[in-house]
Amino acid sequence: MRLGQIRKFGVVALFTVATASLQALSANDSPLPSSAMADRVVVLKGERKLLLIKGDVVLKTYTVSLGANPVGLKRMQGDRKTPEGNYILDRHNAHSQYHKSIHISYPNADDVARVSRLGFPTGGDVFIHGLPNDYAGPGKDLGDWTNGCIAVTNAEIDEIWRAVADGTPIEIRP
16 A cells, blocks of 8 residues: 555544544434524634533534644744634635534634744634535544544535525634
């Protein structure tokens, strides 16, 4: 087996093992009503949960995958950490490398100030997204595998996509 084939096999195996485990962890499998609209999103990194909220009511909770090095604040571009703080879901991307994606307005002013003191680039392509377009696995991924984004299944990003408008606030907590 060539090195490229071994790498591809390893990635497919990781996603396949991940699939079964996350399906067991799903927090809320009932479909979100098509008319439901969230007015804010909260991500609890430590619990690997994304909550769609309207007023004081949690509309639905999703299990998520985060950056491959998720603990702590994002320090710089390429650190594979999911940022923490208050942002805006500022644009929907139907032509993503993933099923669909929604951009998170990282970095905010606090991120820029913190990272600039360190002398590193902040990065900025942080999204909530589905699975990679070239993924051929069973449909759900386990563990923290993104470069800092928040990942859900394709069916889940379809629901989230429908339920949040551009301009919806998102708070990402430790």
